[in-house]
Amino acid sequence: MTLVSPKYYLNPEIMESAYYLYHYTHNKKYLLMGKTFLDDLVKYCRTMSAFAELENIVTKISVK
16 A cells, blocks of 8 residues: 555545445444544644645645
């Protein structure tokens, strides 16, 4: 497993996908997946006025 593109372009649709997976399967791991993603989005991408892309998901360096 090699990282091909370290950039994150602010595509939070994965949270919606996790919700739909939970809705149809009732598997709580998908709720945890969505919560983890939201928590990390707020922790690493939130700025004073909006959300910023990450230049590198490994180092958590945001685009300024």
